[in-house]
Amino acid sequence: MRYDYFNHVAPSRSGTARLPFRRTWAYMVAMAETLYTIDILRLAASVGDWPPLAEPQGTAECRSPTCGSRVRADVKLAPDGSLSALGLAVSACALGQASAAIMAGDAAGKPAEAFAAARVGLADYLAGRSDALPPWPGLIQLAPARTYPARHASILLAFDAVLAAIDAATGTATPASGRAHG
Numbered sequence: 661m662r663y664d665y666f667n668h669v670a671p672s673r674s675g676t677a678r679l680p681f682r683r684t685w686a687y688m689v690a691m692a693e694t695l696y697t698i699d700i701l702r703l704a705a706s707v708g709d710w711p712p713l714a715e716p717q718g719t720a721e722c723r724s725p726t727c728g729s730r731v732r733a734d735v736k737l738a739p740d741g742s743l744s745a746l747g748l749a750v751s752a753c754a755l756g757q758a759s760a761a762i763m764a765g766d767a768a769g770k771p772a773e774a775f776a777a778a779r780v781g782l783a784d785y786l787a788g789r790s791d792a793l794p795p796w797p798g799l800i801q802l803a804p805a806r807t808y809p810a811r812h813a814s815i816l817l818a819f820d821a822v823l824a825a826i827d828a829a830t831g832t833a834t835p836a837s838g839r840a841h842g
Contacts, residue, residue, distance in 0.1 A: 694804050695811070696754055703801065704757035710764045713747035718829025721749075722821040724813040729756045733821035737829050742771045746822070755805055756814035762798035763818045772826045779819035786812045 716734035723730045729752035736745035746767050750760045763778075781794030786806050793799045805811045 695808065697801075697804075699801055700754055700758045703761040703798075704754040707748060707750050707757045707761045707764070709761070710746055710748045712749050713745055716745075716747065716825070716829075718825040718827070720821050720824030720828050722817050722824060724752075724756075724817055726810060726813040727753065727756075729753060729814040729817055731756070731760055731817045731821040733818070733825040735822065735825040735829055737826070738769075740771075741830070742769050743767050743775075743822075743826070744769075748818070748821075750818070752814050752817065753811070755802065755811050756817055759802060759815040760818035762796070762801065763822065766797050767822065772823065772830075775819055775823050775826070779816060779823065782819065783812070783816055786815065 712732070713734035713736060715736075717737055718735045719732065721730060721732040730750070731752060732749040734745075734747035735743055738744040746764055748760055748764060750757050752760070763775075767775075778794040778796045778799075781790065781792075782796075782799060782802075784790040785793050786809075788806070793803070802815055805815055
């Protein structure tokens with residue numbers, strides 16, 4: 661049996677028709693419409709506003725084992741330990757890029773503890789352990805991804821990379837329970 665483009669039915673190995681392809685296609689279209697809004701795509705396109713730094717104090721690259729997304733963060737710290745400059749190199753889906761842009765947009769002047777708290781709060785929200793997003797401007801844009809667990813690792817990756825880069829710059833470990841990438 662050949663593929664039936666009109667009825668969207670894929671053949672099985674035995675030659676009989678399998679589950680209609682249309683259900684899978686409808687799911688993918690619905691997911692794309694829900695997750696990849698114009699605001700998410702604009703944020704994803706803006707991630708280039710934070711190019712890698714020429715002489716960072718700390719650099720770290722984190723990779724998601726789930727989807728293969730990668731985020732490299734370069735940081736410079738102020739004398740008080742807060743973030744003074746941030747550079748990113750992001751190779752991720754639109755949600756991972758948008759998350760990186762949201763994080764970077766409000767990163768200046770924040771201490772490592774703020775990144776750790778936001779990362780833990782966002783992970784708890786995405787996993788359904790909390791109904792409140794952490795107080796980080798723009799994270800509400802990522803709320804539709806809560807029902808798509810396969811996207812959670814990519815969304816958290818930018819926070820993981822910045823925390824690891826701060827660790828590299830200071831030579832200490834930032835307390836952030838739940839960090840699993842890197």
